[in-house]
Amino acid sequence: MTFTVLIPARLASTRLPNKPLADIGGKPMVVRVAERAEQSGAAQVVVAADASEILAACAAHGVRALATRADHPSGSDRLAEACDLLGLHGDDVVVNVQGDEPLINPALINAVADLLQKQPSAPVSTAAHAIKTVEEFTNPNVVKVITDAQSLALAFSRAPIPWWQGGFAGGITTLPAQPAPLRHIGIYGYRASFLRRFPALPPAPLEQCEALEQLRVLWHGHRIAVHITEHAPGPGVDTPEDLARVQALWA
Template sequence: MSQPFKVVIPARYASTRLPGKPLLDIAGLPMIAHVCARASEAGAEEIIVATDDGRILQTVQDLGFTAVMTRADHQSGTERIAEVARQCGWADGTVIVNLQGDEPLIPPGYIRDVATALASQHQAGIATLAAAVIGPEEIFNPNAVKVVLDQHGYALYFSRAPIPWERGSFASTGGIPSGKMPYLRHIGMYAYTVAFLQRYCLWPASVLETVESLEQLRILWQGEKVRVQVVAQTPPASVDTPEDLLRVGRILSGAGV
């Protein structure tokens, strides 16, 4: 039997580029409906949308899914999920997958993969995903976060910089990797135990995460491990712009890209 897991979907109404993003129509349904459907297809034992807006709450409930109101002053989706865990009284060992509310194309298998990666080991309280980097342009793209792993599949470091730096190859080729080792791009989906989640929310921001603007570096700064499961490919991009909305709409309506 596979490891039971819950999915919590943080969903805020405010968005600079796309106000009311969770409620925007994609192929005849609000975006949050598609995200909830992906979680259901993944086999989650419980799916909760965590919001601070009554319009999102009502829409999710009308769709037949569960939503809870959370405080409006949370600084991150992680803090919002921690509040849900406290509200629901979930046990310390409960596995929660943090599924972003703007990822209607996320493969359901990836949701299961990150939950399984966490449950199949005992050294880390958090797991995440990565996929192979396609080429030099992605390696040097600061918006594509890279991760380096140890031999057991735990993160050594996350960075916006091209890591590892191939001293000889990059110097002689201008940035083309030698192929001696795979470059990995971090996929920002997380699974964590309730115990880890509550502990994480007590930690102050670290210098590393401030410099790189990468929240996951807080974990490594504290000396804790992050389990990383490598998957076949980077999933389709999330919905951040009006152009993204049109692209995803075409895909979900069967019209292609």
């Protein structure tokens, strides 16, 4: 199917300043992300940037980029503006690839896009993979998702879900067997019409409690289709330590 990859990129980052321009094997990270996305089946790959430095870095490496407002409160708002600038139509599919995922698998991008064609009731798609360790299951920085029989999301949480009957009275020492717990992967597909509407939806109390923006979608009665992949994604870059790890992997 035809789809567009949008990569939101902003220069300000509290944990890693100038993150989109961080060097990965001799190129800025945002360029590396775009190059991976270009290996998918996307009809176009576009960086939605908030700063002239990012635009210049993309231009220097032949990556298409758009200037978007610097005052957007979230990446979703930036993507909605990019949809307007690109003139995307209501049913056009957009995949949001984060600008700090230089090791993203192009096949995962394709799968998230294809899922919207297979799940007409869902305006949003995303991905997940099986959790393998108790440490992941109990880590609040690992977002969990549970789905229904059609692989549509029922809930996202930082808490360990699903929760066994009896509440792990003896402590969490093993993983639930059925359903197997799933780790959410932060990649999203959208129908362009919904992406334009999403920033105008009132923030949900549950979203604010968990600090998970995707809960706004469920709160307002929309569905999120979930692609289950067998492969964990490559590490993202949020901190200087993450950057050093990815630079070493790239080398």
